[in-house]
Amino acid sequence: MNEFDTNLLIMVIILTVIILVIQLLLETRKKPREPKTITRTLLKCTSCGETIETNYEPGDFIGLIKGQCRKCGAPLKITAVYDIEITEK
Amino acid sequence: MADWTDYIGQLIFIIFFILMFTGVNQRVQMKIWAYDIRNKLNIIKSYVDDGRKRVASAMRKLGIREPDPIINRYMDFFIIDPVDKEPIDIIRRLDHLLTTREKVYKGLLVRELPEAGKYERSLLESSLEIIGALNSVYKTIRHYLLLGEKHNNWILIMQLEFIMPEIMRIVETYHKALDPFMTGRPVGDSAGPLVAHRIMEKGEVVSKRIIEDTLVAEVRYLNRRIYVIKAEGPGSNVGKPGKVLARIVEELNGNIDLIITVDAALKLEGEENGEIAEGVGAAIGDPGPEKIAIERAASKYDIPLRAIVIKMGLQEALHTMRKEIYEAVERAVEYVEKLILEHTDKNSTVIVAGIGNSIGVAQ
Numbered sequence: 374m375n376e377f378d379t380n381l382l383i384m385v386i387i388l389t390v391i392i393l394v395i396q397l398l399l400e401t402r403k404k405p406r407e408p409k410t411i412t413r414t415l416l417k418c419t420s421c422g423e424t425i426e427t428n429y430e431p432g433d434f435i436g437l438i439k440g441q442c443r444k445c446g447a448p449l450k451i452t453a454v455y456d457i458e459i460t461e462k
Numbered sequence: 463m464a465d466w467t468d469y470i471g472q473l474i475f476i477i478f479f480i481l482m483f484t485g486v487n488q489r490v491q492m493k494i495w496a497y498d499i500r501n502k503l504n505i506i507k508s509y510v511d512d513g514r515k516r517v518a519s520a521m522r523k524l525g526i527r528e529p530d531p532i533i534n535r536y537m538d539f540f541i542i543d544p545v546d547k548e549p550i551d552i553i554r555r556l557d558h559l560l561t562t563r564e565k566v567y568k569g570l571l572v573r574e575l576p577e578a579g580k581y582e583r584s585l586l587e588s589s590l591e592i593i594g595a596l597n598s599v600y601k602t603i604r605h606y607l608l609l610g611e612k613h614n615n616w617i618l619i620m621q622l623e624f625i626m627p628e629i630m631r632i633v634e635t636y637h638k639a640l641d642p643f644m645t646g647r648p649v650g651d652s653a654g655p656l657v658a659h660r661i662m663e664k665g666e667v668v669s670k671r672i673i674e675d676t677l678v679a680e681v682r683y684l685n686r687r688i689y690v691i692k693a694e695g696p697g698s699n700v701g702k703p704g705k706v707l708a709r710i711v712e713e714l715n716g717n718i719d720l721i722i723t724v725d726a727a728l729k730l731e732g733e734e735n736g737e738i739a740e741g742v743g744a745a746i747g748d749p750g751p752e753k754i755a756i757e758r759a760a761s762k763y764d765i766p767l768r769a770i771v772i773k774m775g776l777q778e779a780l781h782t783m784r785k786e787i788y789e790a791v792e793r794a795v796e797y798v799e800k801l802i803l804e805h806t807d808k809n810s811t812v813i814v815a816g817i818g819n820s821i822g823v824a825q
Contacts, residue, residue, distance in 0.1 A: 379465070379467050379468065379471065380467050383467055383470060383471060401498060401501075410782075412647060412782055413785075429647065431645055431646075432646075433647075433822075434646060434647075434648070434695070434696035434822045434823065434824055435648060435656065435659060435695075435696070435822055435823045435824060436659060436695070436696065436823065436824030436825065437696075437824065453783075453788045454647055454648050454782070454783065454822055455648075455782070455783045455784060455785045455787070455788045456781070456782045456783065456784050456785065457784075457785050
């Protein structure tokens with residue numbers, strides 16, 4: 374009985390040490406997953422107030438007149454450029 | 463006859479005992495920590511190298527054949543703090559140093575890129591500042607790691623190991639900030655200038671002028687005369703909102719009923735991104751000269767000085783503006799309107815200063 378207990382104790386200690394080392398290694402390598410984002414441009418019609426959200430294009434900035442309103446033909450102005458999260462399916 | 467497990471047990475105990483009293487366990491621990499720090503240091507180095515490559519590529523596109531000597535000059539550029547044992551005129555001395563640094567930075571790019579526009583140069587300047595900051599962190603961490611190893615100073619290595627996650631978070635934030643700053647997209651810190659921009663859009667702009675890279679617009683809005691101040695955009699620029707505000711106050715002989723500063727502020731852990739808070743004082747995060755200029759101008763003429771902050775993390779402040787920050791900007795505009803209506807009468811004169819980097823926000 375005594376012999377069995379010592380063996381078991383050593384096995385448990387060795388196993389615990391191995392588990393702790395593996396956990397430590399995994400923890401240091403694990404990187405928190407960053408949510409994927411996409412940049413969108415919000416355009417607003419300077420006349421009728423219609424808003425359109427499109428993908429950001431290089432050169433876009435808030436205040437830039439870009440394109441025409443599909444409803445009334447008035448110029449569209451960029452009112453916001455922002456990042457939104459993409460939900461992965 | 464003893465079992466082999468007894469011998470192993472005793473051997474482990476003796477080794478453990480020896481380690482405890484000779485300090486070898488600390489050395490082993492130090493080696494593990496140093497290994498981990500070195501791995502993270504290599505990641506920081508890869509960020510510095512990546513940033514260098516991207517900035518060099520952007521410079522080549524703008525016509526510079528040999529971008530490396532220019533990048534090297536920026537990477538190790540430093541500013542020596544003014545003497546603070548004698549605080550008299552320290553703000554003036556600090557302002558002088560900051561202005562000189564700005565002129566050197568800008569001048570160097572103007573000489574190297576005479577054909578490029580102000581917008582492109584401002585983006586390059588900010589990108590160079592980012593890789594300069596990353597390089598500075600890399601060199602500092604390397605210094606302490608090598609120092610700790612050289613003198614077997616396990617306390618130093620331990621402190622470094624425990625602070626590394628926070629440093630890595632900041633470094634990763636800076637590295638990712640290269641994306642908006644190289645492409646000219648508005649960042650979270652542009653919240654203040656965007657509030658100013660919205661007020662200009664909503665009101666009737668009477669006049670506009672640029673003073674020291676800072677826009678001053680006189681706007682007729684809510685039956686009041688509102689002076690809107692923001693850094694000139696859409697390039698990467700913070701302007702001189704404090705000095706310009708003080709100048710406007712002097713021009714109007716202090717006949718101003720209310721000053722409101724709007725800025726992005728770092729949130730505390732647990733607070734939500736985009737939370738808005740109001741207070742009293744100058745909401746501006748400069749090293750001193752701009753903030754003191756606002757405080758002095760307001761106190762000289764006894765003008766109420768109010769502050770509105772939009773809270774966000776460091777990551778949100780330096781990365782492309784998140785949608786929740788944009789929505790907070792819209793709420794902040796309403797908050798500014800509420801403050802103006804509550805604290806001033808019709809035909810009053812108000813100054814609204816949108817503090818922050820105007821990248822991606824025109825006037």
